[in-house]
Amino acid sequence: MWDFSLMMPCVLMLFTILGFYFSEPRLPIRANRTFMILLALELFVMASDIVSSLADQNYQSLSSVSLYVANTIYFMLFFARSYWFYRFGLGVIHIASEAQRCIEILLSMPFWLGEALCVSSAFTGAVFYIDSTGYHSGPLYGILYLCSFLYIGLSLLLLFRRGQGLRRHERNGLIAYNAILLAGNVLRMLLPRVLVMDTFCTMAITTIFFAFMNPHLYIDQSRIAFNKRGLRILLSEAHENDGLHVLGMVVKNYQQDRVVLGSKRIDGAIESICIWLMQSFPQNVLFYLGSGRLAMTGENDANWEDVYQRIRTRFFEPWETDGNALDLDVRFVNIDETTDLNTPDVIIGTLLFALESAARDSGTAPDSDKDILSIEDIHEEIKTIRALERVLEHNEVEVFLQPIVLSGTHRLVGAEALARIRDEHGDIVPPSLFIPIAEHEGLIDKLGIQVLNKVCVFITSHDLRQLGLQWININLSPLQCVQRDIVERFTQILEQHDISPDLIHLEITEQSLIDYSLVEKQVLQLHDMGFRFSLDDYGTGYSNLVRLSDYPFANIKLDMSLVHGYSNDKNYLLPVMVSALKDVGYTITAEGIETEEMALCISDIGADYLQGYLFSKPLPIDEFVRTYG
Numbered sequence: 001m002w003d004f005s006l007m008m009p010c011v012l013m014l015f016t017i018l019g020f021y022f023s024e025p026r027l028p029i030r031a032n033r034t035f036m037i038l039l040a041l042e043l044f045v046m047a048s049d050i051v052s053s054l055a056d057q058n059y060q061s062l063s064s065v066s067l068y069v070a071n072t073i074y075f076m077l078f079f080a081r082s083y084w085f086y087r088f089g090l091g092v093i094h095i096a097s098e099a100q101r102c103i104e105i106l107l108s109m110p111f112w113l114g115e116a117l118c119v120s121s122a123f124t125g126a127v128f129y130i131d132s133t134g135y136h137s138g139p140l141y142g143i144l145y146l147c148s149f150l151y152i153g154l155s156l157l158l159l160f161r162r163g164q165g166l167r168r169h170e171r172n173g174l175i176a177y178n179a180i181l182l183a184g185n186v187l188r189m190l191l192p193r194v195l196v197m198d199t200f201c202t203m204a205i206t207t208i209f210f211a212f213m214n215p216h217l218y219i220d221q222s223r224i225a226f227n228k229r230g231l232r233i234l235l236s237e238a239h240e241n242d243g244l245h246v247l248g249m250v251v252k253n254y255q256q257d258r259v260v261l262g263s264k265r266i267d268g269a270i271e272s273i274c275i276w277l278m279q280s281f282p283q284n285v286l287f288y289l290g291s292g293r294l295a296m297t298g299e300n301d302a303n304w305e306d307v308y309q310r311i312r313t314r315f316f317e318p319w320e321t322d323g324n325a326l327d328l329d330v331r332f333v334n335i336d337e338t339t340d341l342n343t344p345d346v347i348i349g350t351l352l353f354a355l356e357s358a359a360r361d362s363g364t365a366p367d368s369d370k371d372i373l374s375i376e377d378i379h380e381e382i383k384t385i386r387a388l389e390r391v392l393e394h395n396e397v398e399v400f401l402q403p404i405v406l407s408g409t410h411r412l413v414g415a416e417a418l419a420r421i422r423d424e425h426g427d428i429v430p431p432s433l434f435i436p437i438a439e440h441e442g443l444i445d446k447l448g449i450q451v452l453n454k455v456c457v458f459i460t461s462h463d464l465r466q467l468g469l470q471w472i473n474i475n476l477s478p479l480q481c482v483q484r485d486i487v488e489r490f491t492q493i494l495e496q497h498d499i500s501p502d503l504i505h506l507e508i509t510e511q512s513l514i515d516y517s518l519v520e521k522q523v524l525q526l527h528d529m530g531f532r533f534s535l536d537d538y539g540t541g542y543s544n545l546v547r548l549s550d551y552p553f554a555n556i557k558l559d560m561s562l563v564h565g566y567s568n569d570k571n572y573l574l575p576v577m578v579s580a581l582k583d584v585g586y587t588i589t590a591e592g593i594e595t596e597e598m599a600l601c602i603s604d605i606g607a608d609y610l611q612g613y614l615f616s617k618p619l620p621i622d623e624f625v626r627t628y629g
Contacts, residue, residue, distance in 0.1 A: 007046060007195055010202040014043060017209050024215030027230050028285065030091045030237055035213045038088060041081045042205060046198045048074040053195065059134035067130045068122045075127055079114035079147055081201065085181060086151035089174055092212060093163050107154060114147050148185045152178045173211025177204040225274045225288040228348065231295060234285065235344035244297045245304055246347070248333035249311065250355040254292030261326065266292075268321030269328060276314065281307060293355045300336065308332060308372060331358035332372035354378040383423060384434050388443055391421045397450040398422070399458065400618035403628070404473070404589060404611045407603040412468040412628055416507070416611065417455045418475075418618045419447055444477045449489065451475075455504065456497035458621055464503070467628050473534060476506045481519040487526055494529075501530030507557065509537045520550060527552040534589065538562075539577075549584075556581050558607070560592025566605075567598045575605040582606055 018039060026032050052070040055062055090104070117140060121127045126140040155178050163171060184200025218230035238244040251257075251270070258266045270292065277286050277296065284298035284307075296307070311330070318325035333354040335347065358373050391397050397419055404414040421429050438444040455472055464470070480486055494501055506526065508519070527533060534555040535548065539562040548556075558578075566574040578588055590602045593612030602610065619627065 007050060007198060010198050011043075011046060013202050013206065014039065014046075017206065021209070021213065021215065025219065025224070025226070026215060027218055027226060027234055029233055031088065031212060031233070034084065034088045034091050035208065038081070038084050038205060038208070041077060041084055042198070042201055045074070045077045045081050045201070048077050049195055049198060056135035059130070064130045067135065071128055071130075071135065072118050072122065075118040075121075075144070076115055078144060079111055079118065082148045082151050082181075083108065083111040085177070085201075085204065086155050088208065089155040089178070090158065092170060092174060093158055093166065107151075110147050110150055114143055117143060145185055145189060148181065152182050152185075169211060173207060176211070177207040180204045180207060220288040220290075224271070224278065225286040225294065227287065228289050231287045231289070231297070232344050232348060234297060235347055238297075245300045245302065246335040246351065247296045247304060247307060247311075248335070248351050248355050248358075249294045249296070250331050250333075250359045251292035252329040252331060252359050254359070257326075257328075265321055265324055265326065269319045269326045272319045272321055273328075277311070280310065280314075289352065289355075292359075293352065295351060304334070304336075308334070331355075333358055333378070334372055350378060350382070353382065357381055380433070381437060384429055384437050385441060387421055387423045387429055388434055388438055388441070388447075390424075392443060392446050392450065395450060396421070397447060397454070398620065399451055399454045400620055401472070401624040402611060402618040403616050403624075404609050405615050407590075407599075407607050407610050410599070410610070410615065413609065414471045414473060414505070415469055415624070416473040416475075416618075417451060419451050420618075439477060439479055442479075444479050445483055448475075448477055448480050449493070452490065452493055452504075453497075456493060456499050459499055459503055460497050462625060462629075467625065469628075471503055471505050471532070473505045473507050475536065476508045478509065478519065481508060481522050483522075486522055487529065490526060490531075491529060502532060505532045505534050505555070507534045507536040509535075523551055548586075553586060555587045555589055555609075557589040557591055557611075558602075560612070563590050563592045563598065563602055567595075567601055570601065578606045 021035075021039075048070070052074040055067055055070040059067055086107075087104075117124075117126045121129065121138060125138045127138045127143065128141065129136055129138050155174065159166075159171065159174050163174070166174075180200050180203050184197050184204075187194075187200070188197040218226050218233070220227040235244065235246075251273075254266065270288070274286060274288060274294070277294070281296065281298070283302070284296045287295045287297070289295060298304075298307075312332070315328060315330045318327050333351060335351060354373055357378060398421065400418045400420050401415040402418060403412050404416060405411060406413050418431065419435075420431070421434055423429055435444070438447050452474060455474055459472070483489075490501075494504075508523070523533060532554045533552055534557055535551075535553045536557045537559045538556050539559040558574075562574055581588060587608040588606060589609040589611060590607040591611050593599050593602065593610045593614045595614060598612075599610055599614055616627070
């Protein structure tokens, strides 16, 4: 007689898991498909186990054909269950596609051999046979256990050989469910009349559910979309096949809006966005990556231009949340099938970097065709970061000098030192590209220190009087200004080279003065050391004479936009501005001088110094020395 007492709790447990599992969104990944097969198999195995056991108990009232059919179905499902537990582990480990196919073909042979033996048992009695006294195990009955032990062993072997990239809980989950299966097979061998194996298989499925298949593992905690972990798994499988198209989105000014408008309202708006995207594009999979960043994946051959335009158009309208209408701005990042990114982690890292870059692109209007970046666009920024890190690590920042001349005579009196870096091919990277990146990536301080050191080396290596130079201007980034140890480091560098600080003029931009409480102390201390200061890009910020008086500026550099504007339309504003600045005591430098006419008209309104391509573009130090030496 067989003992069925453990079956009913197992059935109830499986239906509980099924109910919870199907009540939540599920990722379209291999693990989900395999898990559903496992759930279905286990239910069929339990049903067939009960049916075959009851049939074998009542063999006298049933035909031998019925007994053979019932037992054959059970044993075939038994072999299939062992094999699909192994297949689940194989999917979790994410073996590369070609190797996986070869391994699957080879290691599926024991499964198919077992199935063949089950079917043939009606004729050979290999696994079981039926005679006048009922059901009996056949001479090859032990292949059931051999197949199970083989697939358990293979799962563990693959885990230890190929599972280094798994997280700790994933490794523990794989070990745990295989250990449970091993214990269940051993107990089944020891207690053949107790239907205990299904209990252990249910325990293994429960372990898999909590370790891998709980839908909440892949859903963002406060959203209805999937999370970054889910995106990584989906990309891992897509990377092994035909790839996926990814459309990234980021809400601009997300952090500021959370502060100004409140986190509840912004979170509600993000949830509204997620719901609209899922309802509008049910064929795609949506992920929320935090901080207002989303990603939508789908087939490469879909009409992604239409998807982008529909989303873009929807953001022209406000988003309703808790009775409030919020106007939000969005930027896009596009990753298509041609993208050459070699791992899911690299894809996600590049996507997040691209979204961050898109979010800080304040110059793009929401209805502009430029509000979508491709990964190819971001590649340039990534290459620039790598080039910047490389030149900083090897002290390979170059210093170019652009002459500053006296107004009227055009005699050389000074020069501005400008940082230049080269990419891996030796080509100059535009400063407009690498300077903002250096500031954003926290590399601007190291860049500025290298420029100062190299300017000091230039000063000690050349006769400035012979060159006609009275000073050299060096740009000081706002982020450098707020470094607490900047005064000590600048002092140390000048003492190391035995240079007087009055040979170096420090340029800071008008933008630096917006948070002038953090800058003023450092500027005053550097001035007390002997440095002279110029205010760069005057006319692009919000400075006024009252604010300027808080700083020890000696020179004001008019931004080239003012110079060009006055050259094209000689209004009275710039002359009045220059006159007022000179009355206060500042000298004036005009940037961006490109023609003799510009030089003449700017000189006429009182500029003391001129700088621009009319006189020279920035030159490498050696070329500058040859030109003016």
